[in-house]
Amino acid sequence: MTLDALFATILDRKTADPASSWTAQLLSKGPEKCAEKFGEEAVEAIIEAVKGDRDALTGEAADVLYHLLVMLAACDVDLKDVLAELERRQNTSGIAEKQGRFKAP
Template sequence: MTLDELERIVATRAAASPEESWTAKLLAKGPEKTAEKFGEEAIEAVIEAVKGDRQRLASEAADVLFHLLVMLRARDVTLAEVMAVLEARQDRSGLQEKAARNR
């Protein structure tokens, strides 16, 4: 599965009834709730990374990716927009990028 495919799945589930779709139910609670859920999943991934449990980390990372796309959808930000930012950053090193953001 690609992130583009996952974004389409999120879009399909978002269009469903909140009674039938966890994604639609979460989105109905607003962008703040989707951000909170993303944060929870990110913390769970960090915990598994520290523990060193590869299978649990993979599972939590999948949750992070899914909930990132839900959060982006809640704010009408597309994966293409995010990828364009990443593409634009490819011309400079990570250290240069960080320095430019901290000006």
Template sequence: MSTLHRLTATIESRKGGNPNESYVAKLFDRGPDYAARKLGEEAVETVVAALAGSDEELVGEAADVIFHLAVVLASRDLTLADALAELDRREGVSGIVEKASRTPE
């Protein structure tokens, strides 16, 4: 089982858990808006690490982003596999072309 599968399984297992015993359960308990804000905070910390931090700091923050993204997706009954499937769908398509297909004229 891959790291992403284990992460997804762990997050799913913590839904409805005791927020005093699990950080993931606490994120779910506080609602999707709270989890989304935490993802935003981690994204900003990742940018800061990319610009001025060490490689170790950047890797740590990147892991935090992936974790919090998985929680946000799970709060909407989605998974990292759904996001990876979308990346698979886009494979071989120019980023410029793909972006233009999503932008309303």
């Protein structure tokens, strides 16, 4: 499954009955709940990374990606916009890119 395909499925669930879909249920609770769930999954992934459990990290990473896409959908941010931002940054040094965002006073 590609991220595009997963995001399309998540967008379809925005109009689904929350009783019939976990994604629809989560989306119906609003952006705050979606963000909270994303944060929980990110912490779980961090824990597995620190523990060095590759299999558990793989599963948690999948959860993180899914919940990131749900959060984006809840906030009406299109995956294409996120990918375009990554594309924009592609030929820029990470150090230079960060300096461009955070200028010291």
